[in-house]
Amino acid sequence: MAQVKLVNYDEASDEVRAVFDDIMQTRNTDYINNIWRALASNPPMLERFWGQMKEIMVKPSRLDPLTKELIYLAVSINNNCDYCINSHSFAARKHGLDDEMLAELAEIVAIANAGNRLTIALQVEPDERFKPGRPAKPWAVKKKPAARKKSKK
Amino acid sequence: MAQVKLVNYDEASDEVRAVFDDIMQTRNTDYINNIWRALASNPPMLERFWGQMKEIMVKPSRLDPLTKELIYLAVSINNNCDYCINSHSFAARKHGLDDEMLAELAEIVAIANAGNRLTIALQVEPDERFKPGRPAKPWAVKKKPAARKKSKK
Amino acid sequence: MAQVKLVNYDEASDEVRAVFDDIMQTRNTDYINNIWRALASNPPMLERFWGQMKEIMVKPSRLDPLTKELIYLAVSINNNCDYCINSHSFAARKHGLDDEMLAELAEIVAIANAGNRLTIALQVEPDERFKPGRPAKPWAVKKKPAARKKSKK
Amino acid sequence: MAQVKLVNYDEASDEVRAVFDDIMQTRNTDYINNIWRALASNPPMLERFWGQMKEIMVKPSRLDPLTKELIYLAVSINNNCDYCINSHSFAARKHGLDDEMLAELAEIVAIANAGNRLTIALQVEPDERFKPGRPAKPWAVKKKPAARKKSKK
Amino acid sequence: MAQVKLVNYDEASDEVRAVFDDIMQTRNTDYINNIWRALASNPPMLERFWGQMKEIMVKPSRLDPLTKELIYLAVSINNNCDYCINSHSFAARKHGLDDEMLAELAEIVAIANAGNRLTIALQVEPDERFKPGRPAKPWAVKKKPAARKKSKK
Amino acid sequence: MAQVKLVNYDEASDEVRAVFDDIMQTRNTDYINNIWRALASNPPMLERFWGQMKEIMVKPSRLDPLTKELIYLAVSINNNCDYCINSHSFAARKHGLDDEMLAELAEIVAIANAGNRLTIALQVEPDERFKPGRPAKPWAVKKKPAARKKSKK
Numbered sequence: 001m002a003q004v005k006l007v008n009y010d011e012a013s014d015e016v017r018a019v020f021d022d023i024m025q026t027r028n029t030d031y032i033n034n035i036w037r038a039l040a041s042n043p044p045m046l047e048r049f050w051g052q053m054k055e056i057m058v059k060p061s062r063l064d065p066l067t068k069e070l071i072y073l074a075v076s077i078n079n080n081c082d083y084c085i086n087s088h089s090f091a092a093r094k095h096g097l098d099d100e101m102l103a104e105l106a107e108i109v110a111i112a113n114a115g116n117r118l119t120i121a122l123q124v125e126p127d128e129r130f131k132p133g134r135p136a137k138p139w140a141v142k143k144k145p146a147a148r149k150k151s152k153k
Numbered sequence: 154m155a156q157v158k159l160v161n162y163d164e165a166s167d168e169v170r171a172v173f174d175d176i177m178q179t180r181n182t183d184y185i186n187n188i189w190r191a192l193a194s195n196p197p198m199l200e201r202f203w204g205q206m207k208e209i210m211v212k213p214s215r216l217d218p219l220t221k222e223l224i225y226l227a228v229s230i231n232n233n234c235d236y237c238i239n240s241h242s243f244a245a246r247k248h249g250l251d252d253e254m255l256a257e258l259a260e261i262v263a264i265a266n267a268g269n270r271l272t273i274a275l276q277v278e279p280d281e282r283f284k285p286g287r288p289a290k291p292w293a294v295k296k297k298p299a300a301r302k303k304s305k306k
Numbered sequence: 307m308a309q310v311k312l313v314n315y316d317e318a319s320d321e322v323r324a325v326f327d328d329i330m331q332t333r334n335t336d337y338i339n340n341i342w343r344a345l346a347s348n349p350p351m352l353e354r355f356w357g358q359m360k361e362i363m364v365k366p367s368r369l370d371p372l373t374k375e376l377i378y379l380a381v382s383i384n385n386n387c388d389y390c391i392n393s394h395s396f397a398a399r400k401h402g403l404d405d406e407m408l409a410e411l412a413e414i415v416a417i418a419n420a421g422n423r424l425t426i427a428l429q430v431e432p433d434e435r436f437k438p439g440r441p442a443k444p445w446a447v448k449k450k451p452a453a454r455k456k457s458k459k
Numbered sequence: 460m461a462q463v464k465l466v467n468y469d470e471a472s473d474e475v476r477a478v479f480d481d482i483m484q485t486r487n488t489d490y491i492n493n494i495w496r497a498l499a500s501n502p503p504m505l506e507r508f509w510g511q512m513k514e515i516m517v518k519p520s521r522l523d524p525l526t527k528e529l530i531y532l533a534v535s536i537n538n539n540c541d542y543c544i545n546s547h548s549f550a551a552r553k554h555g556l557d558d559e560m561l562a563e564l565a566e567i568v569a570i571a572n573a574g575n576r577l578t579i580a581l582q583v584e585p586d587e588r589f590k591p592g593r594p595a596k597p598w599a600v601k602k603k604p605a606a607r608k609k610s611k612k
Numbered sequence: 613m614a615q616v617k618l619v620n621y622d623e624a625s626d627e628v629r630a631v632f633d634d635i636m637q638t639r640n641t642d643y644i645n646n647i648w649r650a651l652a653s654n655p656p657m658l659e660r661f662w663g664q665m666k667e668i669m670v671k672p673s674r675l676d677p678l679t680k681e682l683i684y685l686a687v688s689i690n691n692n693c694d695y696c697i698n699s700h701s702f703a704a705r706k707h708g709l710d711d712e713m714l715a716e717l718a719e720i721v722a723i724a725n726a727g728n729r730l731t732i733a734l735q736v737e738p739d740e741r742f743k744p745g746r747p748a749k750p751w752a753v754k755k756k757p758a759a760r761k762k763s764k765k
Numbered sequence: 766m767a768q769v770k771l772v773n774y775d776e777a778s779d780e781v782r783a784v785f786d787d788i789m790q791t792r793n794t795d796y797i798n799n800i801w802r803a804l805a806s807n808p809p810m811l812e813r814f815w816g817q818m819k820e821i822m823v824k825p826s827r828l829d830p831l832t833k834e835l836i837y838l839a840v841s842i843n844n845n846c847d848y849c850i851n852s853h854s855f856a857a858r859k860h861g862l863d864d865e866m867l868a869e870l871a872e873i874v875a876i877a878n879a880g881n882r883l884t885i886a887l888q889v890e891p892d893e894r895f896k897p898g899r900p901a902k903p904w905a906v907k908k909k910p911a912a913r914k915k916s917k918k
Contacts, residue, residue: 001276001278002275002276002277002278003274003275003276004275031282033280034277034278034279034280035268035271035272035275035277038272038275038277039271039275041275045271049267049268049271052264052267053264053268056257056260056261056264057261057264061257062253062254062257063223063254063257063258063261067220067223068257068261070216070220070223070224071223071224071227071258071261071262071265072261072264072265072268074224074227074228075227075228075231075261075262075265075266075269076265076268076269078228078231078232079231079265079266079269081269081272081273082279083272083273083277083278083279084265084268084269084272086279086280086283086284087279087280087283089283089285090282090283100215101215101216104209104214104215104216104221105216105224107209108209108210108216108221108224108225108228109224109228111205111206111209111210111225112224112225112228112229112232112237113228113232114202114205115188115202115206115225115229115237116228116229116232116234116237118188118192118198118202119188119191119234119236119237120234120236121156122155122156122157122188122191122192122194123154123155123156124155124187124188124191124236125154125155125187125236126187126235126236126239126240127186127187127239127240129184129243130239130240130242130243131239132242
């Protein structure tokens with residue numbers, strides 16, 4: 001049972017309603033998932049997480065929406081978050097995931113875990129060729145912080 | 154330092170050479186990564202893991218090769234396997250990953266972890282609508298195991 | 307070796323410099339840690355993570371700064387992130403952490419892990435009395451979405 | 460609730476029935492656990508995982524069957540997989556596990572987690588004497604790939 | 613359902629009753645949580661874990677009781693231990709945790725996970741300045757073990 | 766680099782020397798691993814962890830010493846603790862572990878991780894038959910706490 005009260009629309013503050021409205025409009029739905037209603041128990045927490053989700057998961061970018069959902073779902077499986085697996089399987093299916101692709105995803109997550117543990121167990125060291133060849137130069141202290149502060153005014 | 158000896162081609166048994174050859178041919182390279190040389194310390198372990206990788210990661214399927222590598226990499230980041238992150242970033246770059254996409258992947262893995270922990274901390278229960286509507290019928294014992302055994306002969 | 311180039315101040319774009327300046331001013335230092343220089347390889351990623359850190363870890367709130375750092379450090383130990391353990395031990399020491407408190411923190415993280423595994427191994431079910439007594443009412447669809455959309459114009 | 464349909468024997472395809480038959484014969488039972496019925500929703504996934512399980516967990520090897528089950532169970536506890544803890548406790552009891560040994564296993568998993576976190580928290584570096592003394596020689600490119608390819612025809 | 617029998621006071625052995633009594637007296641309650649009743653199925657396991665908890669979590673020390681509970685709770689969230697999250701949220705509320713602080717804790721755990729994964733994904737190396745400057749001298753074998761053994765008699 | 770100073774025998778306090786002596790005598794060696802020297806930076810931490818290790822890992826019990834080390838090692842691999850993998854592989858080899866058994870262990874840890882993730886991804890529910898049939902009776906408040914307290918005097 002949730003550790004906090006799930007907020008309903010009719011009892012929500014204006015700032016919470018604004019986020020709920022934005023979620024519903026962005027996702028073209030009139031339903032708000034439990035996680036958002038739980039986060040709404042602390043409005044700044046709701047605003048921060050929704051703000052990040054909208055920036056990273058919703059805004060068009062190099063990776064397509066289904067690929068993003070697959071990566072989110074893979075992590076949720078790896079972390080064993082039941083709620084997240086259910087909500088993001090549901091979301092991924094809206095973006096085209098079907099049972100065959102879900103099975104593929106499950107097997108990739110499984111073999112990656114297997115491969116990770118084999119590598120860790122045998123304590124294998126990275127090959128020289130993997131190194132990106134980007135040695136870090138030490139941090140160069142900038143010269144005129146006083147000037148910088150002035151320029152802000 | 155590796156817990157086992159890394160096998161070189163010229164000292165490898167025939168069965169190990171067969172796998173090394175298959176890896177090089179499949180990947181169109183004449184280099185074998187350290188992980189395969191470490192697995193080769195126990196030939197059946199090498200055969201099994203390469204066999205699974207070829208089936209799941211190499212064989213054409215519904216998900217494209219870059220998406221598969223992104224999922225494998227996401228899991229490796231989540232499990233904090235340095236070797237795996239380096240080798241699969243390297244592999245993913247061959248399939249088209251660039252710095253911008255890597256940053257996107259990193260942020261999705263990060264926000265998925267953040268979302269997973271928020272959900273777990275607040276102990277949010279899955280919404281009714283997520284349920285796939287596939288109640289399991291109890292296992293039906295099959296009728297004629299004797300007949301089945303016969304048909305195998 | 308880092309997967310991306312670590313950005314230096316003199317080669318940084320204006321938007322990256324603005325974040326670097328804000329970090330240095332907020333933390334009263336003229337040094338920027340490697341993690342920020344790596345995130346700067348993708349300016350929006352830098353802005354997003356610093357923005358969140360400033361909101362959650364820096365802005366005065368109910369929990370005092372040392373307690374926040376202890377919680378961040380506990381998670382970093384649990385996730386085995388070497389960089390994060392080193393950088394946040396360093397930060398926590400600035401807020402008052404000493405060797406004795408670090409040993410206490412380490413032992414609490416250790417016994418929490420031990421307790422978690424014992425509980426999971428024995429599959430113990432939560433006591434009735436733990437339940438927060440906050441049953442979730444189903445989501446109430448709000449009445450006038452059309453009106454809401456209008457009010458935004 | 461399962462994300463996929465649990466397959467029953469009477470509705471299974473021939474390839475799925477072959478695996479179900481093999482599981483029942485290998486384990487001397489007429490019952491198929493839910494996990495196999497879920498994997499059967501994608502027959503190659505079922506075949507691959509059962510094939511690996513049979514090779515690694517069932518085939519006689521250096522470690523005895525109970526020890527194998529204890530290791531599998533320890534990992535399942537560590538990963539917090541409820542289904543897996545229940546199914547492999549059940550399996551291990553068939554191989555001789557009793558409540559006293561389960562308590563021992565639970566305490567070893569617990570103290571290993573405690574020890575791991577203490578070591579990680581204090582950032583202790585491995586002793587020189589632990590090093591297996593097996594420095595890796597660089598990969599030797601094999602001489603005649605052309606010849607190899609021919610010999611395959 | 614628990615893997616072991618939950619022990620009740622009236623059926624407990626004297627050694628288990630002694631621990632139950634000590635728990636109730638230490639915590640000023642007449643209720644024993646399920647985890648202790650499950651651990652009591654193996655009395656030495658109960659004694660060991662309670663002994664550790666009393667030493668580390670109950671005995672007055674540098675960190676105050678609420679901070680200790682917050683760290684324990686952060687780890688339990690990170691490990692996704694439902695029982696532990698519920699029991700330690702319950703305990704922390706007795707020490708002053710309220711919904712606002714719980715939201716803060718949840719967000720710190722979330723951002724620490726996000727930060728950990730970003731750092732791991734980008735494979736950032738620790739800054740020189742983090743190093744505690746405590747190089748380990750090699751272990752000095754003590755001179756007179758024979759004498760030591762004698763002095764024990 | 767370690768977060769705390771590694772204690773040497775000749776600079777150790779009497780209570781630390783007593784533990785060092787006990788470790789060396791119990792393990793029949795004159796060498797102390799780095800982890801113990803690091804824990805010695807806080808003597809009660811050293812005493813507590815060594816006390817637990819001696820009770821759980823050293824004292825003869827139902828599981829034999831090699832099996833215990835295999836379980837400890839499996840967890841350390843799963844948690845990706847480099848120091849712990851190296852120190853407990855070293856310890857397990859003293860109890861009979863060889864390269865072939867290490868490969869078996871690695872593959873069991875790997876397939877358990879694979880199986881755990883497949884099960885979690887598909888959200889499979891435990892079979893009825895796994896339930897241990899041990900429903901918990903509610904906690905019975907003991908009758909005479911006053912009498913109990915008296916009897917302690």
